[in-house]
Amino acid sequence: MSERVLRVEDLSVRIEPDRPGGLPVRAVDGVSFEVGRGEVVGLVGESGCGKTLTSLALLDLLPRPRGRITSGRIGFEGRDLRALSEVERRAVRGQEMAMIFQDPMTSLNPYLRIGEQLIEGTMWHSGTARRVALARAESLLTRVGIPDAADRLRAFPHELSGGMRQRVMIAMALLSDPSLLIADEPTTALDVTTQAQILALLSDLRAERGMSVLLITHDLGVVGSACDRVLVMYAGRIVESGPVDAVFGDPAHPYTRALLRATPRVDGPPREALQSLEGLPPRLDAKVTAGCLFAPRCDRVRSDCWTAEPPLVADEQGRARRCWVPREEFE
Amino acid sequence: MTRIEETGPVRRAFARLRRNRAAMGGAWTLVGVVLLCFGLPAALGLDAQSTDPVRHLQPPGPGAWLGRDSLGRDYLARVIVGGQTSLLIGLLATLASVTIGVFYGMVAGYYGGRVDEAMMRLVDFLYGLPYMFLVILIMLLFSETARGEPLPVFLALGLIQWLTMARIVRGETRSLREREFVLAARSIGASDLRILVHHILPNLLGVIIVYATLTVPAVIILESFLSFLGLGVELSWGQLVSEGVDVLNPIHSYWWLLAAPSALLGATLFALNFLGDGLRDAFDPRGDG
């Protein structure tokens, strides 16, 4: 029985248009999910599906002034984050909930040494003495697999390789011992061998500290190998969720199935044709259309699909799906 | 529905420009000034030349809305005709400097290496010379009677301004040269000439338009300065300002002699600068697409 670290209910994010006459975009629409303690949950989807904005909304990092949360509740360790004040939210951010991004080069200040950037957060949040903070930083760098940590503290970001910089980002995130780490495409820019190391590191850290991870990516292979549960997003909504082996082994939504069939696999038959998904995702700034947003591209579409949007329905095995086609008919 | 997909980056930039109030204000002001200087004389049959010593230094009033100068000439007419000269010089000198500068800069930037080094050395050298020295030199090349005519002045100004344009174009060309679509064009087999004309030049348009618009006021000011020193054209705003300053004295203020050309000159310069800034923002690649 796992305890809940994060519980998101009916979260919606809207982006205002950048010019007069444009329409606002409903980038995230009624998203609900949970993350248990020590769990690694994958949030997967293609570009524009809203996964990054969801994570930014959790940390109150939406682009201002155009991005806003229009509804929903973000329950973190029992508290409703939206009900907190700005100051309280900032305390949560960086302390108990940390985030790492895709490109460490842009997230690290190129003008500051690594050590300075690492301790900046701790000293600010908890007023730790500088020497103590540096010692912690050094031991964390070693923990994340950076050799010669003491020397590295004095290095600048450009002196490190991509994999090393990502490890520094992880160390920065870990400094405050967060209970939830949000990782947005943490390995997309890395070589596959480096990616394997980073994923292994995250897994070890989870085991050591009971830290939960929300892993956002477009790479199904990464989700399949590193996550316990998966949430599949399309057009700002969650269309399927559940334990990763179950969902990938036996997908219950046409989009999930299409994604899996389009993903090239190293262990598949040689030179097998990939089944592509025609068309493009819908524009979220269009007027509200009735019906399921995936209907135009769906291979199982039927008449109900055009008239009303299906709700996200959970079953007893911890899976949920948003589709009018009954489960039994899904081969 | 605007077919934005079919508009190239240049048209989209102009659309952005239209939304910039200061720039549009500048643009309309310019239109107004041009109409005033070129449209009015024909309409009103103004006479800027005939003197009328009896009525010299007459203040503004009916019959001579901007008064008369020290030789009794209708000042309104003079200011307007002077405007024609100033604007024309600004335009033509800019055109000359743009043409030379773009060509020079593209060649230097695209071919790089020793060619570039040599060419830019020359530019650096010319930049280092005091421009007044150059201008005077050029003016001296023309005979006595030619001085006071617009041509020598405009040549002198144009020949100096191309330097900045050349530098800017060279820099842009150098960076464009490395862009992947130029590599793609080479891989298709396009010749250097084709690449320069079809790929590089269109992508330089933004920079060229912006800096050309900012060159015009620079030229006009230079010309005014020359006139002030007595080296300029016979009748231009700068010349009129110079005359206006000459008659200043503590007893009688013939304010209209200074105020009118200064106001028009100032308004034109402001307008051009706002427009130039607006163009620069509109063409900024960060705001693109």
Next chain:
Amino acid sequence: MNGAPLLSVRGLSVDFALGEARLRAVDRVSFDLEAGRTLALVGESGCGKSTLARAIAGLLPSSEGSVQLRGDELLGLSRRGWRPFRRRVQMVFQDPDASLNPRMNASSLIGEPLVVHQGLRGARLDEAVCELMERVGLDPALRTRFPHAFSGGQRQRIGIARALAVEPELLLCDEVTSALDVSIQAQILELLRGLQDQLGLGILFITHDLGVVRHLAHDVAVMYLGELVERAPADRLFAEPSHPYSRLLLSAVPRVGHRPAAQADGGEVPSPLAPPPGCRFHPRCVEGVERCAREVPEEIDVAEGIVRCLLRG
């Protein structure tokens, strides 16, 4: 037409001068490619695969070696010498945003090779452009639009249509799907496969994604720090990889239900400016012995391929 392979590369090396130092980005690479087949060139950052492709396409000067297209030598050709070959060798680039001139609309972009090589104009040019667009799955009605109005996948199709315009024999694809979503990537890969079947194209496909390799390639060449460390038919490479680096790569690919193996030494690709002595892979190699730090391995022929390792053959 002689019996020579479509593309034959022998001992190709590419050097860059960086101030005082010289960087050997590609080191004595050799392989053949036949028409109608796809050779995947894989490797991680710094392995030189993109540099190799550009050298073959004549976009970079090479220092030594030989590149032959059906027996005709391409290396050392002048700009003018390359012109007839530009019709036969075409390249598609990774970043469709950067490789399409933002000032030219789709019609001009796709038509440019036809203008340059065949001097087509007017209605005939337009007809040819429409036909090319249809062939790559783009609606010809969109040809007046500019790149910014197309999606990433569509822009990549424009790049492919442009490359096909002159009916090349050899297509060099440099990470053409790396920037695309998985469903769009699938469309583009299947498009390339279809075109290969129809036109008998030889394709040199550069990628870091082994899954894509599995779906598309007949043969695979693995590069590490500028060297070709293994070359084999795709089936064999996936079933029985020979070189320790090939094994490392394969084991690192994440797949469902299988946690990727992480190397104990936490190694990363060293900088190409300072390659390790002896065998370049030896610091990260699980099988490495003392010899590997001293001797440089040469290519060893194995069935239908090569391996560059002191411990094989």
